[in-house]
Amino acid sequence: MRILCTNDDGILAHGLDCLVRAAQQIGDVTVVAPDREQSATSHSLTLHHPLRPVARGERRYQVDGTPTDCVMLAVEALMPERPDFVFSGINHGQNMGEDVLYSGTVAAAMEGLSLGIPSIAISFAGGDLRADISRLDEQVDVLVPLLRHLTRLAPFPADTLLNINLPPIPPGEQQGVRLTRLGRRVYSNSIQPMRDPWGREIYWIGGGDISWQGPADSDFQAIKDGCVSVTPLHLDLTHRVMLDTAEAWWRTP
Numbered sequence: 001m002r003i004l005c006t007n008d009d010g011i012l013a014h015g016l017d018c019l020v021r022a023a024q025q026i027g028d029v030t031v032v033a034p035d036r037e038q039s040a041t042s043h044s045l046t047l048h049h050p051l052r053p054v055a056r057g058e059r060r061y062q063v064d065g066t067p068t069d070c071v072m073l074a075v076e077a078l079m080p081e082r083p084d085f086v087f088s089g090i091n092h093g094q095n096m097g098e099d100v101l102y103s104g105t106v107a108a109a110m111e112g113l114s115l116g117i118p119s120i121a122i123s124f125a126g127g128d129l130r131a132d133i134s135r136l137d138e139q140v141d142v143l144v145p146l147l148r149h150l151t152r153l154a155p156f157p158a159d160t161l162l163n164i165n166l167p168p169i170p171p172g173e174q175q176g177v178r179l180t181r182l183g184r185r186v187y188s189n190s191i192q193p194m195r196d197p198w199g200r201e202i203y204w205i206g207g208g209d210i211s212w213q214g215p216a217d218s219d220f221q222a223i224k225d226g227c228v229s230v231t232p233l234h235l236d237l238t239h240r241v242m243l244d245t246a247e248a249w250w251r252t253p
């Protein structure tokens with residue numbers, strides 16, 4: 001089994017290292033990852049300058065581009081054969097609810113899916129891990145059987161990727177795996193007004209408080225309950241219920 005591993009935290013991120021260690025127990029791994037952090041770049045594609053892959057060992061490349069660039073370059077140019085799976089992560093922080101719309105981690109999996117490859121995004125719901133990245137290591141033991149199981153389920157339903165969030169607790173305390181839907185994230189005070197060194201007003205997006213809402217089967221509730229959350233995400237964003245009622249909608253004055 002050929003596995004492409006990428007991420008949005010950059011090729012030096014500890015989460016990628018953990019993902020690679022898990023993936024190597026399942027198949028042959030190629031790493032193509034951004035040369036620097038690309039979190040919250042979503043599904044952006046680099047069109048206005050060339051991309052330069054730099055080899056960082058056997059089947060390991062860094063690219064001066066986005067996660068989407070990395071997957072496209074890996075599949076279309078760098079890998080001699082197409083991968084059977086794309087794994088993206090382990091992201092340093094959760095990707096639940098609306099996070100998936102901003103996430104480069106999820107976008108990389110979506111790009112794999114767009115190229116016809118079953119894809120899985122993996123995130124560690126531990127917030128900012130820079131203080132204690134060792135907590136990621138123990139998740140490798142959780143990921144190996146989970147990824148092995150999920151890859152055996154493939155092909156996944158059409159146009160569907162799997163978005164995994166790992167609870168920030170030791171594997172022995174986790175409460176199993178739950179299939180979930182996206183919850184809702186509520187930010188408050190997430191734009192910080194500041195002054196630049198010349199006294200001019202600037203704004204910095206970040207910080208503030210995050211709270212979550214969601215039904216019992218939401219990703220947020222699964223993490224809160226100590227479960228591994230697996231959310232199937234569909235590439236087609238069309239609202240089918242509205243389509244079904246479209247005729248009545250047009251009749252409305």
Ligand SMILES: [Mg+2]
Nearest residue numbers: 008009039091
């Ligand atoms: Mg990230």
